[in-house]
Amino acid sequence: MTGSPAEGTTHVRVRYGETDQMGVVYHPNYLVWCEIGRTELMRDLGYAYSDVERTGLRLAVAEASLRYVRAAVYDDAIRVVTRIDAVQSRTVTFSYEIFRERGDGSELLATATTKLIALDEHGATRRLPQQLLERFRDASTPA
Amino acid sequence: MTGSPAEGTTHVRVRYGETDQMGVVYHPNYLVWCEIGRTELMRDLGYAYSDVERTGLRLAVAEASLRYVRAAVYDDAIRVVTRIDAVQSRTVTFSYEIFRERGDGSELLATATTKLIALDEHGATRRLPQQLLERFRDASTPA
Amino acid sequence: MTGSPAEGTTHVRVRYGETDQMGVVYHPNYLVWCEIGRTELMRDLGYAYSDVERTGLRLAVAEASLRYVRAAVYDDAIRVVTRIDAVQSRTVTFSYEIFRERGDGSELLATATTKLIALDEHGATRRLPQQLLERFRDASTPA
Amino acid sequence: MTGSPAEGTTHVRVRYGETDQMGVVYHPNYLVWCEIGRTELMRDLGYAYSDVERTGLRLAVAEASLRYVRAAVYDDAIRVVTRIDAVQSRTVTFSYEIFRERGDGSELLATATTKLIALDEHGATRRLPQQLLERFRDASTPA
Numbered sequence A, B, C, D: 001m002t003g004s005p006a007e008g009t010t011h012v013r014v015r016y017g018e019t020d021q022m023g024v025v026y027h028p029n030y031l032v033w034c035e036i037g038r039t040e041l042m043r044d045l046g047y048a049y050s051d052v053e054r055t056g057l058r059l060a061v062a063e064a065s066l067r068y069v070r071a072a073v074y075d076d077a078i079r080v081v082t083r084i085d086a087v088q089s090r091t092v093t094f095s096y097e098i099f100r101e102r103g104d105g106s107e108l109l110a111t112a113t114t115k116l117i118a119l120d121e122h123g124a125t126r127r128l129p130q131q132l133l134e135r136f137r138d139a140s141t142p143a
Helices: A029-044 A049-054 A130-139 B029-044 B049-054 B130-139 C029-044 C049-054 C130-139 D029-044 D049-054 D130-139
Strands: A007-013 A058-068 A077-087 A091-102 A105-119 B007-013 B058-068 B077-087 B091-102 B105-119 C007-013 C058-068 C077-087 C091-102 C105-119 D007-013 D058-068 D077-087 D091-102 D105-119
Touching: A007 A029, A029 A049, A029 A058, A029 A077, A029 A091, A029 A105, A049 A058, A077 A105, A077 A130, B007 B029, B029 B049, B029 B058, B029 B077, B029 B091, B029 B105, B049 B058, B077 B105, B077 B130, C007 C029, C029 C049, C029 C058, C029 C077, C029 C091, C029 C105, C049 C058, C077 C105, C077 C130, D007 D029, D029 D049, D029 D058, D029 D077, D029 D091, D029 D105, D049 D058, D077 D105, D077 D130
Parallel strands: none
Antiparallel strands: A007 A077, A058 A105, A058 B058, A077 A091, A091 A105, B007 B077, B058 B105, B077 B091, B091 B105, C007 C077, C058 C105, C058 D058, C077 C091, C091 C105, D007 D077, D058 D105, D077 D091, D091 D105
16 A cells, blocks of 8 residues: 555454553553554554564654543553554654543544654664555654 | 752663563653653652642643654663753753763763653643642742 | 363464463463463353342352463463363362463463352352353263 | 572562552562562572573473462562572572561562573473582582
8 A cells, every 4th residue: 555644444452451559451551552552553654563673774763742631441442553654764753542442432532643763783772674664654744 | 948949860770671672762751761760850849740640630642753863772871851941831852962971071962852740630631730839939940 | 062061172372471480371360360260261151250249149260270380471272171170069179271372282381179158248258150050060081 | 608598589669660550569570579579589689580581491381370479569668588499400489478578577479480491592391401500409408
């Protein structure tokens, strides 16, 4: 699907252990769902992250920001929509919308962005492999 | 210590389960350390969060942002420095600096901010209790 | 399906954050998968745990035991098979087999059992509601 | 302290994120505290686990069992007492008692045991290094 912006959609079910005593999902877990979202988007793009890591490339989170709008609760059906916002030689920025699915529609629970930086096996920054960089660029959403 | 900006300092030791297969701390865990930091700052200010919740007030994270500078690794001695950046009638914003302690000094690993919103027991936004609001204001760092 | 032993089958994909620096899944996470397994089995039996809790009944883990045979790794497709081993007036014991799914078959990774005890909203032990107790008994696997 | 059974004592404060919507600590987290307990006992014995791993030896959990007696809650001061129960050429078994500390005493919350197996860097079982094996034996509690 070269040339068309990609959008990955992933579903997760809220786990009991993801809640806290406030009765809602503990806030750092949304970053976990973001990671699942970008993992599945990368898989859709033909780059399963487990394979990517085996080539010696690591994508480490350099920046993250989240806005929490409504609280997810136990057993909610969650939908994560992931897009690629920006690509540079060493970084790629993903954005996320996290929804609760209901029989009659869905509600926005949170939005987030994460900027990932390419590292080699020793943790030094490196360029994204040209092919992956182009795949990300093709799939990115025009600003 | 009315009138002087407060700064809370907390120490945590990196747990094995906080690492991931990249050999470093899994990035959402920094938000957990931030929470420990503000919990201890609030305790220093005379408002243990466990007591606060018993009064029916909840402080929920509404926004969070993080910058990851260097990776924490297993067994690192971590120091979290927490400050209050801004206080409004229904929100309070904390900022964090996360350091690795070494025998000969310390290194900045990450910075973060979180904006918390006051909720009642039913999850509706409410004003901060006047006394707590003033305590936060007194303790906040002038912008 | 009254009278026939029930077996719940659930699938989870190993998350990056579930790994540790040994490069495998951090061992407490298998208990999380067990919980997902029994949650889904209970849903199949007509007792979604989220509904059960709303009636004031809680099922708390009183005992757990696990044997780890092979290590799960990132991105593995995991299958959890859950059965009910024993039911008493106040307790129910679940057993689990955790497999890695491969194109050409599956491998046993771990086995586990957990004994859950019925609690009321104040944390005191109580009897299982008669209907649920009978549902569990009907679904249990003869020893 | 050659020849005298060792007992490691570690303190942890219950984190907000360790609770679940039942208002108590989510049960898999006790295994995390056990790990902290044995890490600190090993440090006391002169074998910081972070150093041990650097030599290529890994200690993986092969079996675990837990009994939950009373529930830990947010902000509890927890004390973990760790002992070595049994040592064999390739395995070492730790036992744990987990207490809540109160001003006027302490309450037993849980007991646990974990059997760890020695692995090399490729995940194959291996013998414990002779020196470590003897250190464990000296420190073990007579059955």
